[in-house]
Amino acid sequence: MVMAVDRLRLTLPSARARQPRQASLALWGWALPLALLAAWELTTRFGLVAPHLLPAPALVWREVADLWRDGTLFEHLGITLWRVLTGFALGTLAATVLGALTGYSTAAHRLLDPTIQAIKAVPSLAWVPLFILWLGIFEASKVTLIAVGAFFPVYLNLSTAIGQVDRKLVEVGRMYGFSPLTLVRRVLLPATLPAYVTGLRGGLALAWMFVVAAELMGASQGLGFLMLDGQMTGRPALIIASLILFALMGKASDLALARTTAPWLRWQDDFARMRKT
Amino acid sequence: MLAIDDVHKHFPGGVTALQGIDLTVGEGEIVALVGTSGCGKSTLLRILAGLEQPSRGAVRLDGATITGPEPRIGFVFQEPRLMPWLTVEANIGFGLHDLPAEVQHGRTQRLLHRVGLHGFAKALPSELSGGMAQRAALARALAREPEILLLDEPFSALDAFTREDLQRHLLELWEEWRFTALLVTHDLEEALALAQRVVVMRPHPGTIHDVLTIDLPTPRIRTAPEFQALKATMAAKLKLA
Numbered sequence: 096m097v098m099a100v101d102r103l104r105l106t107l108p109s110a111r112a113r114q115p116r117q118a119s120l121a122l123w124g125w126a127l128p129l130a131l132l133a134a135w136e137l138t139t140r141f142g143l144v145a146p147h148l149l150p151a152p153a154l155v156w157r158e159v160a161d162l163w164r165d166g167t168l169f170e171h172l173g174i175t176l177w178r179v180l181t182g183f184a185l186g187t188l189a190a191t192v193l194g195a196l197t198g199y200s201t202a203a204h205r206l207l208d209p210t211i212q213a214i215k216a217v218p219s220l221a222w223v224p225l226f227i228l229w230l231g232i233f234e235a236s237k238v239t240l241i242a243v244g245a246f247f248p249v250y251l252n253l254s255t256a257i258g259q260v261d262r263k264l265v266e267v268g269r270m271y272g273f274s275p276l277t278l279v280r281r282v283l284l285p286a287t288l289p290a291y292v293t294g295l296r297g298g299l300a301l302a303w304m305f306v307v308a309a310e311l312m313g314a315s316q317g318l319g320f321l322m323l324d325g326q327m328t329g330r331p332a333l334i335i336a337s338l339i340l341f342a343l344m345g346k347a348s349d350l351a352l353a354r355t356t357a358p359w360l361r362w363q364d365d366f367a368r369m370r371k372t
Numbered sequence: 373m374l375a376i377d378d379v380h381k382h383f384p385g386g387v388t389a390l391q392g393i394d395l396t397v398g399e400g401e402i403v404a405l406v407g408t409s410g411c412g413k414s415t416l417l418r419i420l421a422g423l424e425q426p427s428r429g430a431v432r433l434d435g436a437t438i439t440g441p442e443p444r445i446g447f448v449f450q451e452p453r454l455m456p457w458l459t460v461e462a463n464i465g466f467g468l469h470d471l472p473a474e475v476q477h478g479r480t481q482r483l484l485h486r487v488g489l490h491g492f493a494k495a496l497p498s499e500l501s502g503g504m505a506q507r508a509a510l511a512r513a514l515a516r517e518p519e520i521l522l523l524d525e526p527f528s529a530l531d532a533f534t535r536e537d538l539q540r541h542l543l544e545l546w547e548e549w550r551f552t553a554l555l556v557t558h559d560l561e562e563a564l565a566l567a568q569r570v571v572v573m574r575p576h577p578g579t580i581h582d583v584l585t586i587d588l589p590t591p592r593i594r595t596a597p598e599f600q601a602l603k604a605t606m607a608a609k610l611k612l613a
């Protein structure tokens with residue numbers, strides 16, 4: 096009983112005190128973007144850079160506002176987001192199955208990993224002609240390209256991490272007569288979850304990278320298309336607006352991924368947690 | 373009955389970890405294995421657990437050869453080896469996945485109380501002290517209700533006070549369940565306090581040097597002259613071994 100009271104006294108105040116402090120600390124992340132924005136504004140206002148190279152923030156904002164007003168902003172954002180998420184989902188699915196397989200089984204590793212590593216060595220843009228030939232210039236080739244991009248970080252992280260799971264924990268599973276599938280589900284996957292999430296975040300970042308490549312190779316909609324359109328029609332503000340939208344969407348999707356996976360990673364007893372408290 | 377019959381173990385690289393080990397352990401008996409470092413105690417335990425195969429000979433449980441891990445045999449390792457992502461409660465129920473949910477719940481709760489961790493059911497292993505973690509590991513092994521419990525220096529990483537506490541605890545659990553236990557230890561007092569027989573092993577290659585029957589009355593008083601005398605005899609045997 097005394098112990099229970101002690102625990103309460105120890106945990107409650109600090110947990111309560113942490114909330115506002117962390118919220119205010121999160122604001123620090125805005126300092127650099129705001130400073131850059133101010134520098135940008137000053138640069139253009141004093142005419143340090145020609146406007147056809149670097150338009151003023153207000154002009155960029157107007158481009159976005161125009162797109163918003165004629166209703167096409169969300170069409171462009173939506174189609175790009177759909178491509179990224181579909182490609183990411185397909186790439187992740189394949190990477191999870193193959194990564195779990197090559198991480199778990201030596202035979203599968205010997206058989207599959209060299210080929211996968213060789214495919215990884217092919218520069219991403221080199222796939223474009225082939226995918227267009229096979230799948231046409233519409234969505235299928237774009238999504239496939241993005242899936243290829245998202246595949247490798249997820250595959251590599253998962254496959255490597257499974258091989259590195261502490262033998263001692265695996266032995267505990269063996270003592271209880273776990274079947275291979277149970278072992279994967281109850282020991283190997285949870286143990287590799289932190290590395291897997293790192294892989295997912297890397298895969299998502301690459302999916303955003305590849306969507307640009309995919310949309311630059313020919314699209315009539317999407318952020319990449321807007322960028323290309325800005326270049327063709329000589330509207331630097333549109334190019335910069337698309338860039339900023341890319342940054343915001345990429346950051347938002349990464350944050351969403353990090354937030355959704357955080358509850359499953361709370362057990363990690365690592366330096367990041369120590370820093371927080 | 374657990375029968376170890378002419379067990380040899382050679383490791384690749386030419387190490388003979390065990391040579392001609394013969395030992396029979398009766399039901400409900402506690403046997404301690406002592407011996408200098410490298411004499412094959414852990415190897416023998418791992419063979420009994422089915423985690424390792426003997427190069428020659430066999431181990432049998434009630435006549436059936438042990439070829440792999442089985443639920444009738446529980447293992448407590450030197451380190452707690454708790455799953456860091458599971459709560460204490462879930463760790464204790466870790467090996468019960470194939471049993472009905474009510475049974476899992478019932479056994480887990482009972483053992484949580486039994487090892488005094490009910491206040492920490494939802495805690496993560498990183499929030500436990502070493503002694504608490506090892507108690508959780510003991511509970512996890514017992515949750516399966518094994519007939520045989522193998523313990524490889526389970527308390528060696530703990531301070532003397534916690535160690536005695538856990539030894540007493542193990543005895544209480546044994547009095548309730550009467551499982552057969554094989555306990556590897558470096559601590560002669562631990563062996564004398566818990567075991568009915570002490571097996572003294574000798575290294576290079578690992579063989580059994582002597583088997584001592586401890587007929588001290590229970591509960592054993594560590595400060596009693598007979599206890600201390602026996603400890604001195606055993607220390608001398610170990611030096612010879």
Ligand SMILES: Nc1ncnc2c1ncn2[C@@H]1O[C@H](COP(=O)(O)OP(=O)(O)OP(=O)(O)O)[C@@H](O)[C@H]1O
Nearest residue numbers: 383384387388389408409410411412413414415416
């Ligand atoms: N996997 C292995 N591969 C090769 N040699 C091994 C292996 N495991 C153990 N050995 C060797 O077998 C011998 C016995 O090792 P074991 O771990 O059983 O000793 P032990 O009696 O438990 O020692 P300690 O008291 O230090 O734990 C040692 O010489 C060791 O080097």
Ligand SMILES: [Mg+2]
Nearest residue numbers: 413414415524
């Ligand atoms: Mg050992």
